[in-house]
Structure formats: structure tokens, C-alpha cells
Amino acid sequence: xxxxxxxxxxxxxxxxxxxxxxxxxxxxxxxxxxxxxxxxxxxxxxxxxxxxxxxxxxxxxxxxxxxxxxxxxxxxxxxxxxxxxxxxxxxxxxxxxxxxxxxxxxxxxxxxxxxxxxxxxxxxxxxxxxxxxxxxxxxxxxxxxxxxxxxxxxxxxxxxxxxxxxxxxxxxxxxxxxxxxxxxxxxxxxxxxxxxxxxxxxxxxxxxxxxxxxxxxxxxxxxxxxxxxxxxxxxxxxxxxxxxxxxxxxxxxxxxxxxxxxxxxxxxxxxxxxxxxxxxxxxxxxxxxxxxxxxxxxxxxxxxxxxxxxxxxxxxxxxxxxxxxxxxx
Amino acid sequence: xxxxxxxxxxxxxxxxxxxxxxxxxxxxxxxxxxxxxxxxxxxxxxxxxxxxxxxxxxxxxxxxxxxxxxxxxxxxxxxxxxxxxxxxxxxxxxxxxxxxxxxxxxxxxxxxxxxxxxxxxxxxxxxxxxxxxxxxxxxxxxxxxxxxxxxxxxxxxxxxxxxxxxxxxxxxxxxxxxxxxxxxxxxxxxxxxxxxxxxxxxxxxxxxxxxxxxxxxxxxxxxxxxxxxxxxxxxxxxxxxxxxxxxxxxxxxxxxxxxxxxxxxxxxxxxxxxxxxxxxxxxxxxxxxxxxxxxxxxxxxxxxxxxxxxxxxxxxxxxxxxxxxxxxxxxxxxxxxxxxxxxxxxxxxxxxxxxxxxxxxxxxxxxxxxxxxxxxxxxxxxxxxxxxxxxxxxxxxxxxxxxxxxxxxxxxxxxxxxxxxxxxxxxxxxxxxxxxxxxxxxxxxxxxxxxxxxxxxxxxxxxxxxxxxxxxxxxxxxxx
Numbered sequence: 109x110x111x112x113x114x115x116x117x118x119x120x121x122x123x124x125x126x127x128x129x130x131x132x133x134x135x136x137x138x139x140x141x142x143x144x145x146x147x148x149x150x151x152x153x154x155x156x157x158x159x160x161x162x163x164x165x166x167x168x169x170x171x172x173x174x175x176x177x178x179x180x181x182x183x184x185x186x187x188x189x190x191x192x193x194x195x196x197x198x199x200x201x202x203x204x205x206x207x208x209x210x211x212x213x214x215x216x217x218x219x220x221x222x223x224x225x226x227x228x229x230x231x232x233x234x235x236x237x238x239x240x241x242x243x244x245x246x247x248x249x250x251x252x253x254x255x256x257x258x259x260x261x262x263x264x265x266x267x268x269x270x271x272x273x274x275x276x277x278x279x280x281x282x283x284x285x286x287x288x289x290x291x292x293x294x295x296x297x298x299x300x301x302x303x304x305x306x307x308x309x310x311x312x313x314x315x316x317x318x319x320x321x322x323x324x325x326x327x328x329x330x331x332x333x334x335x336x337x338x339x340x341x342x343x344x345x346x347x348x349x350x351x352x353x354x355x356x357x358x359x360x361x362x363x364x365x366x367x368x369x370x371x372x373x374x375x376x377x378x379x380x381x382x383x384x385x386x387x388x389x390x391x392x393x394x395x396x397x398x399x400x401x402x403x404x405x406x407x408x409x410x411x412x413x414x415x416x417x418x419x420x421x422x423x424x425x426x427x428x429x430x431x432x433x434x435x436x437x
Numbered sequence: 438x439x440x441x442x443x444x445x446x447x448x449x450x451x452x453x454x455x456x457x458x459x460x461x462x463x464x465x466x467x468x469x470x471x472x473x474x475x476x477x478x479x480x481x482x483x484x485x486x487x488x489x490x491x492x493x494x495x496x497x498x499x500x501x502x503x504x505x506x507x508x509x510x511x512x513x514x515x516x517x518x519x520x521x522x523x524x525x526x527x528x529x530x531x532x533x534x535x536x537x538x539x540x541x542x543x544x545x546x547x548x549x550x551x552x553x554x555x556x557x558x559x560x561x562x563x564x565x566x567x568x569x570x571x572x573x574x575x576x577x578x579x580x581x582x583x584x585x586x587x588x589x590x591x592x593x594x595x596x597x598x599x600x601x602x603x604x605x606x607x608x609x610x611x612x613x614x615x616x617x618x619x620x621x622x623x624x625x626x627x628x629x630x631x632x633x634x635x636x637x638x639x640x641x642x643x644x645x646x647x648x649x650x651x652x653x654x655x656x657x658x659x660x661x662x663x664x665x666x667x668x669x670x671x672x673x674x675x676x677x678x679x680x681x682x683x684x685x686x687x688x689x690x691x692x693x694x695x696x697x698x699x700x701x702x703x704x705x706x707x708x709x710x711x712x713x714x715x716x717x718x719x720x721x722x723x724x725x726x727x728x729x730x731x732x733x734x735x736x737x738x739x740x741x742x743x744x745x746x747x748x749x750x751x752x753x754x755x756x757x758x759x760x761x762x763x764x765x766x767x768x769x770x771x772x773x774x775x776x777x778x779x780x781x782x783x784x785x786x787x788x789x790x791x792x793x794x795x796x797x798x799x800x801x802x803x804x805x806x807x808x809x810x811x812x813x814x815x816x817x818x819x820x821x822x823x824x825x826x827x828x829x830x831x832x833x834x835x836x837x838x839x840x841x842x843x844x845x846x847x848x849x850x851x852x853x854x855x856x857x858x859x860x861x862x863x864x865x866x867x868x869x870x871x872x873x874x875x876x877x878x879x880x881x882x883x884x885x886x887x888x889x890x891x892x893x894x895x896x897x898x899x900x901x902x903x904x905x906x907x908x909x910x911x912x913x914x915x916x917x
Contacts, residue, residue, distance in 0.1 A: 110691050114704045205493065206667050209679035209686045213492075220493045265704065364702065420704045 109265040113207050115421040117266050120203035121257075122273035124219065127196035127280045128250040130183050133157060135243035137316035143307045154179040160288045180239065185230045192231065193246065194334040197223045212260040215253055269357035272416070275358070279351035280409050282316055285337050287402040289315070290331065291377075309334060316346050335398060336390040348405065349385045356382050362420075374415035381408040414428060438478045439471040439854065443862045449595045449852040450864055451516060462519050469627045470514070482513050482857055485623045493553075494615050494673055509612060510905030513623055513854040516867060516887040517631070523883060526597065527715060530871055531879045532771060537602060537758040539774040541581040544757055545571045545643050555773050556766050561791065564763065565811040566605075566756030568719060570726050570739065572688045576752045577650045583750040584646070584714070586610075586870045586886075589781065591852035594686030598784045598849070600868065602764060604755040606716050609886040609906075610872045611674035614639060614681070616908040617884070632913040634883040639872070640681035643714075644781050646876035647682070650748035651711045655694060660710040661685040661701065663692075665717050665733045675716050689717075694737030697744040712748040719753045761810040761844045762788050789836045789843040798845030799836065802829045805845040806896075807836070820896060822848055851896055854907070856889060866890045868898050869909065883911040 137157055138148070147153040155174040158167045170188065171178050186192040190199075201223045208216045226246065229235035235242040261267045289312045309329045313319040318337065319431075321344050327332040341347040345354075356378045360367050363375065370376040384405075393401045445453040452463050459467045470478065489495070489508040518526070543550050546559055551558045561567055586607030587602045617636050621628055644660075651658045664675035666688050679686035685701065690711065693700050700707035708716045713720065721731040723738040741747045757763065765786035768779045786806075787794040798805055805817040836843045854866035871885035887907040889897035898904040 109704050110685060110687065111702050111704055112688065113685075202667070205672075205676070208493075208676040209662075213680065216493060217491050221491045224490065235724050416712075 109269075111224050111421050113210055114265065114269045116203040116207045117129060117210065117269045118273040118421075119417070120200050120207065120219070120273070121270035122277040123196045123200035123203065124250055124253060125274045125277040126191060126281070127193045127200065128247055129278075130191065130193050130196070131243040131246040131250075132317060133160065133285070133315050134180060134183055135240065136311050138239055138243070139314065140307065140311040152176075156288060157183065160284060160375050162284070163189070163191070177236070180236060181233070184226075184235060185233075188371070194226055197226055207266075212256060214256045214260065218249065218253045218256065220435075222246070222253070225249075239372070244344050263361075265362055271358040272355050272362075275351040275355035276409060276412065278346055279355065280406065282338055282346055282351065283405050283409075284404045285312070286335065287399060287406075289329045290398060313337075318344060318346055332390060332394055335393065339393070340385070340388070340390055351376075352382055352385055372415075372419055374412065374419040377408065377412050377415050381405070381412065384408070438473070438475070438857070438860060438862070440467055441471075443855055444865075445853065445864055447593075448850055448864060448866075449591055449593050451591075451854045451867075453851055462915060463517050465630045466515070466517065466627060469630055478513070479855065479860070481506060481623050485619050488619045488622065492615065492619075496610070502619070507844075510889075510891055511616065511619070512889060512891075512905055512907050513620065514855055514857060515529070515620065515624075515627075515908045515910045516854050516869075517789070518869075518909065520912045522597070523634075523911045524642065525780065526589065526869075527870060527881045527883075529597070529599075529779070530873055530881050531663070531765065532775065532777065532780050533587060533599065533602070534582065534585055534873050534875060534879055536771040536774045537604060537767070538580060538582050539587075540770045541604075541752075541755055541758050542579055543774075545574055545754055550770070550773055552662060553773070555769050556763075558843075560762055560766075561757065561810050564757055564760040565842075566719075566754075568727075568754040568757070568758050571752070571754035572730075574743070574752065574754070577745075577748050580650075580875050581752040582755045582758070583650070583752075583875050584643070585751070585875070587873060587875045589869045589871065590784075590849060593852075595852060597781050599762070599767070599781050600784055602759040602767070603870070604759045605718065605751065607870070607872070608671040608674050608716075609870055610639060610882070611677040612906055613872065613882065613884050613886050613909070615677070616906060620908040631910060634911045634913050636882055636884040639676070639882050642874050642876070642880050642882070644682045644684075646874045646880075647684075647712050647714055647748075647750060649876040650750060655681055655711055659685070659701070659708060660712045660714070661687040661710055663689070663713050663715040663717060663735075665686055665689075669716075671716065678714075679873045687713075687733050687901075689731075689733045692735045692738075694735060694741050697737070697741045697746055699735065699738060699741050699747045707845075710747060712750065714750045719756060722749075722753060756811075761786070761808055761881045762790060762841065765844065784846050784849060787843065787845040789840040794845070795836065795840055798843075799833050802833060803849075804848055806848055807832050807845050809841055809842050810844055811842070818897070820848065823894075823896075848896070851890075851898075854887075854889070856891065856905075856907075863893065865893075866896050866898065884909045 134157065137154065141153060152174065154176050157179050158164050158174050166189070167174070167182060171182050182189060182192065184193045187195060189195060200217050204211065204216050204219045229242060257270060306329055310319055313322050313334065316338060322334070322337050325337060325341065337344065337347065339348045342349060344350055359375065359378055363371065365371050365375055370379055439530055443453065444456055453459050453465065486508060489511060495508050540550065550556055550772065551561065584607065586603040586609060588603065590598050590600045592598065613636055647660050648658070661684055662675055662679045664672060676686055687701060691702055693702065693707070699710045701710055712734040719734050720728040721733045723734050723736060724731045725736045726739040739753070742749055765783065765788055768783055771777060771779050787798050789795045789798055798807065803821045805821045809817045819828060821829070851866035851868060853866055855862035856865045867887050867889050869885050869887055872882045874880045887909045888900070888908055889905045890896055890898045891905045892903055
């Protein structure tokens, strides 16, 4: 597969996943606020949604106060912010457009349609008149696209690059949500054991679409169980370990290297992260510190991103006897 | 909406012989449309437009901050071509492409046609589309123009003429296929009423045409379509065709030439490429041979081509045969290479290069169309009856300054078909571009792109000048 095409497929599915994560986050917040009247008056109620992005400085400089409207606009339509839903869909669509010949037409058409619909809802901020429906429509559209890919794409390189992009993005987002939300929820000692406490933890689970599946495994909501589930559950498709394992499988299907071995830096990085997750347990993580652990995972994911670029997408140098003076920028 | 108040006026109308009197082959279609409940047709028109939007068959303003995109205007009333007329078009277009291909080969090799005094050396060498770099080239199986589009028009009597030959990178075939797909879902009942020839065979034929360029000994060849990239106005077509034929869509930066072989940069290293359907102009193909500033092309490509290690469709240099001054010699070219008379005539053409012709054009400029000999897309054109005195004066000066660059043709009142204008039908001028593939044999896709000048009275159908399109239905037989 052409390096450029592989790159575009990887980013197409990654941006789509990123857009839908933002939608999920806002939708959960909208729900949570309805359950917590005290939050409705709290001027910082929407601030965690800015903190999660790691772009708090940008927000306070370019946008201002973290009001509901500002935060929603920032996450949804801000064209200057590269991780807003609209920006992500623009990028997903642009990438999809450049690989239309490789992906099933329905995928291109659905991404195109989703983009056009979201862009159309910016006019007079129509989206915010019925935000629950708006964000849930985005989720459904994304599920539809992933579903079409699941039923219509051959399990070749294109498929595995899209899996790689999707799972790496999801691993990153789950770790980020967990990292930020955990520490925001934890200090509210006055809520501990109260129904408020449960509402907040449930919201965290809902923002990763994991509430129902969590309930099937643990009936009690507890911080340690939540960490266990979102990091180490091998069966839940948004847990970090699941995402990393599936990304790894796709990588090794692309390269043809047997799992457990490595031929290059990328495969080595993957093996390292996978070992870290597969052989750790939640009590150890809690004793060394969740934040430190997640920080470490995120830095591993960053290294993997760089290695993917170097390994597959970077322009390859040419040695040509006819073009000794020829160089590639 | 119905045809009761439709007025064909004094033009050749492809639907009506005169007001209220539909042509025989179109009657069924008109009856079906007349039977639609009020507003139904308008709704279907909107549904068709929405389908194009969702399919992303849009153009132009891509990258625009507002995110606004436009579809290529489409009118759901089809254009119908009788089997009898199509037979003439099919034969005429094949004859033309066969002869023009012979001509290109001759020009770049023995130049017999010049030696035999049929066409002057000067007119060929002075063409901007003549590529001296192609002299002595011998493309696989002697085929230069594998993919071409011949623009046809009908005059006020319904007579077909060839208006232009497009032998470089003609675009529009994706609209033929896209229009058909949308029409089948928009007006299935109307579609059923007539024996319409399918157009779906195009992608198989295109694959065969490209495969024909590669030696049989290469069992699993790599073929690619070379595009300038997603910002090109025809990008949709490039990606669509790549998808339809199941081959790679590459940009110049994806390719590299090593030791006179062309390779693609893939996730697993370099992979050899055997044939390229290139959708970039000669000038940009290879900066080491043509325009040195080109960033779109592939350095060394021409050397690999000359070495016979990669095939190009179309071959470089084919533009010589669609120069509009050369066009005026096509009847002689056909006679010279086939011994036959042209099946479809040319529009009478006056070369401004020629002193007598030039004076005639200048004297009658108000009733002439003036075109540049190397132009396309309707740019730099003057339509006498629709131009101001100032514009005419300016054009006369241009002609005097650079006569080789201009030709004049009498204005032809193109045939018309009804289009939907708000809540009723009005007649608009059209042309037809059939698409031709030259592989083991010459194939003409039964359909082609019908372009419509949407502006009232306008004779310019180019999409860059506000033209739209219609689905073109070629009837399998005329017995209905």
C-alpha cells in the first residue's frame, strides 16, 4: 500500500474517533449537569472539559471563561482549534477524500454526510437548541461508519491501518479521561459514599460508553474498580489494554512479524507497552500512583506514534545511480 | 409540471418537432413525466442534488473556509439518442480516433503526411501542443491516444458535427457513470419505460485498455492513475476511476524513478509500476524534460517511458491532434490514413494564420465564434453575437498580433432540450461528449456526457462557464 494512502487511512479513522470522543464527553456532561443542580450555578462546572484536552492555556487565551456555551462551541465548532469536532471531521473527511479509491464508497459518503450535517448545524448554533440529539447523532453516525467498515472492508492493509489509528486514539483518550476525571472527582470528600459520588463516577464511565459493561463486571462503583476496568479489562473494547492489544495485532498483521518478536523500533515499542499493561495489576498501579502510571502510558503512546510515522509514512530516501544529485524534500 | 406550455422556438429541439408535438422516440418519456403529480418532479430534482452532495461529487470551492461546496449542476430530464443516430456517432467517432492516432504517430515518426503535402510542416511545428521531445517515440502497439473524448453538436437541422477533439486528458466520464447511478434511483419508472443501453461496462473496458499496454509476460502488473492531488477540480473523477478499476491512485510524490524504472513508495518499500493513466498535462509530467518548475510530475519518467519500462496513457504529445488549427485538417487526415470520407463532418473552420481566411473572420466577427487554437474549457473564446464592439475590437487586435493562435467558426445554433427552470420547462443548448477507449479495438461508451448551457440563450456548455449536465440515454433499438 502507498505510504501516503496508509497515512491517510490511519488519520481518517483516528480523527473520526477523536471527533466522536469529544461528542461523547459533552453529551455526558450535559446529562451529568441535569443530575447535579449545584453544578448548574458553578462557574467552573464545564472547566474539566477544557482540562481534559490539555489545551487549557489556549482556551483561556483564545476563548475566555469556561461557560457552557464557550466550552461547547470550543469542542464542537471552533475551526481554529484543531481538535474540535468540526476540525476533526474536516480532517477525517479530507483524508477520506484522498483515499476514496481504497475505502468502500459508503464510508466516504457517510463521513462526507456527517461533516456536511455538522457544518450545517453551526449556522445560528442550531446544534445547541437540541444538543442531546445533536451529539448522540454524531455518535450514531460514527458507529455506522465503523460498522460499514467492519462489514465491507477486506482485512488487508487498509483495514489494519484504520484499526491501528482508531485503537491508538481510543487508548490515548481513555487514559486522558481517566487521568483528569479521576483527580477531579476524588477530592470531593463531601460527596464520598453519597449518591452524588455515584453520579460523578457513573458519568466518567458513561463518557467512555462503559457504564453498562462495567456494571456487568462489578456491581459496586469504586475508584479502584473503575481503574481496573478502564485500564485492564481484556474484554471491554475501550479499555486501554484492549486498545493496545488490538492495535498491536493490526501492526503485526501489517508487518508480518510474528507477535512477541520485533524487527524494528516500532514493534519493540509496542511490545514494551503491551508487556507493561499485560503484566501489571491494579493494586500495584494504585500504590505507585495512577497519575504516574498513566503519564508513562501516554508517553509510550507518543513514542509509538513517532515510530509509526518513521516506519511507514516518512518519505523514503532514494539511491539512484542516474540521479546522484537528486534529493527528496 | 408538464410540457404543455413548453415552446421549442426556432431551434432544433431534441424532444419536440414543434410545440405540443413530441418526437416519436421521446413520447413515452414525456407521457410519464406529464403523469407525475404536481411538485413530484421538483422533489426528485432536489433528491438527485442531495445524492450528488452526499456522494461528494462536488467541485471548485474545496478548501474554502466557509466549507461551501457546489455540485456540478445536474438536470434530471434525460437526453435521448436514437439507436440510428448512435450508430452514426459510433462509426464516426471510431473513424476519427483511428485516423488521429495514425496522424500523431506519423507526426512524431516519418512525417509522411507532410512529405505528401497534405498538411504543412509549419502548421505542425508552430503548434504549442507539439512536443519535440516525443520525436521518434514508439509507444506500445502504436497507440498514442488511449482515452479520448470527442465533442459533438447538432445544428438547427439536427445534423451532427464534431466541434472539438480532446486527446489529452478529457474529463467527464465519471459524471456519465455518476449521473446514471443517480438517475436510476431518482426516476426508476421513467427509466424502465425505455430500452436504455447500460454504461457500467466502462471500467472493465478501461482496465482492458490499460492492460493492453503491458507486456503479457508481466503476470501481475501494477497500474496506477496519476493525479495532481485532491485540490484538482477533477480529483473526484481520478479517485472514482481508480476505485472502479481497483488500481492505485498516485500523486507525483508517491513515485520515484530508479535506473529507468518507475516505483511507488509503499509501506513495504518500493514497488515497480508498469502502466500509468496520467491525469496531468504533458507540461507537468517530468520536470527534467518538460516544465522544470513542475512539482506535480515525476523526474525521470520520460526516460523510463522511452526505455519501454513503463507505459503512459495517453502518450505525451497527443495534444498536437487536438490543436484547433490542426482540427480544420481532420477531414483530409481521415482521407489520407483511411481513404474514407469523414462520417461526421467538421464545423467549417477559418484559420487566422491564412491571410484570406483571417480577413473573412475579421470582416464577419459579429457572427463568428473565435477560439484559441490550444485552448480548452471555453477560456479565451469570443462568441460574436453575444459580444460588445469593444470585445470584438480587442479580439481583432489579438488575432493580428498572433494569427496562428486563432481560428474562427460560424456560430452554430446548438440543438436544445428542455430543462427544469423553477416550476416549468425551458429549452437550453447542449452538446455531447462520447468517450472513446483505444485498446485491442476502439470502443465508444454508449452514452457520453451531455453538457447543458444553463444560462438562457447561452451557447457555452463548459462546466467552468456555468454549464451543467444531463444523463444521456442511448436507445438499444428504435422499434418501440
